[in-house]
Amino acid sequence: MTDTPVYGRRRALPTTQAAEPPFGGREPAVIEGRVVSTPTPPPASGGWDEAERVAQASGGDVYLKITENKQIIKILAEGPFDAYNSHWIDEIEEGSKSVRCWGANTDCPLCAYGDKAKRYSACFSVVSLEDPEHPSLRVWEAGIKILRQLKEIAFDPKRGPLNRDDIYFTIRKEVKKKAVEYTLERVKDRDLEEEYGVTPMDAETLRKFAGEMHTEPIKALYNEAAMEEVVQILINAS
Numbered sequence: 001m002t003d004t005p006v007y008g009r010r011r012a013l014p015t016t017q018a019a020e021p022p023f024g025g026r027e028p029a030v031i032e033g034r035v036v037s038t039p040t041p042p043p044a045s046g047g048w049d050e051a052e053r054v055a056q057a058s059g060g061d062v063y064l065k066i067t068e069n070k071q072i073i074k075i076l077a078e079g080p081f082d083a084y085n086s087h088w089i090d091e092i093e094e095g096s097k098s099v100r101c102w103g104a105n106t107d108c109p110l111c112a113y114g115d116k117a118k119r120y121s122a123c124f125s126v127v128s129l130e131d132p133e134h135p136s137l138r139v140w141e142a143g144i145k146i147l148r149q150l151k152e153i154a155f156d157p158k159r160g161p162l163n164r165d166d167i168y169f170t171i172r173k174e175v176k177k178k179a180v181e182y183t184l185e186r187v188k189d190r191d192l193e194e195e196y197g198v199t200p201m202d203a204e205t206l207r208k209f210a211g212e213m214h215t216e217p218i219k220a221l222y223n224e225a226a227m228e229e230v231v232q233i234l235i236n237a238s
């Protein structure tokens with residue numbers, strides 16, 4: 001335990017050399033759908049204000065927005081920089097309904113209350129080419145199915161690593177009756193132009209994005225006071 005907020009074990013993933021295995025050698029935990037580390041909750045001074053401040057500081061454009069139209073993306077690192085489960089609290093009226101779980105084997109107040117952290121997210125740094133003239137840095141929160149597809153590619157010597165210079169991906173979603181389904185495709189740079197009319201990014205642009213990419217967790221943990229407020233919301237609603 002420390003006095004400073006630690007949102008998860010720091011895991012700098014190599015972007016140019018493959019000295020470390022993809023996914024930081026930690027993929028089993030990621031694949032199991034468990035959180036990959038046991039983060040320490042932030043100090044009690046944080047709470048809602050802190051959570052809100054972090055959310056606002058990150059702006060509305062941090063995350064990749066996946067639509068029903070195919071979007072071309074470039075993955076910047078070999079693996080995800082963060083992974084976690086979150087509780088979905090529909091009863092929260094102001095602010096995010098998604099609350100990051102403190103993690104398995106912690107005393108997460110929401111888990112203790114009996115709420116299950118059902119939503120799994122693995123965060124990747126990507127460049128979105130939705131507007132090919134203006135590529136933009138984004139954080140992509142992938143679910144477990146997509147993560148498994150990415151892992152297969154990452155560990156395949158012929159198709160990986162994910163951030164290979166000549167490899168792009170397309171992602172789109174389809175809203176079905178009961179669920180949202182995502183479709184991922186791997187695209188070689190030489191096919192980008194032909195199939196999508198998009199020019200691959202040059203080496204300098206890629207380097208620039210790789211230098212700016214997110215490597216630290218973005219979704220903060222609520223501290224004890226904020227968690228207790230959420231639990232209280234659940235108690236009041238029951």
Ligand SMILES: [Zn+2]
Pocket residue numbers: 087100101102103108109110111112117
């Ligand atoms: Zn929890």
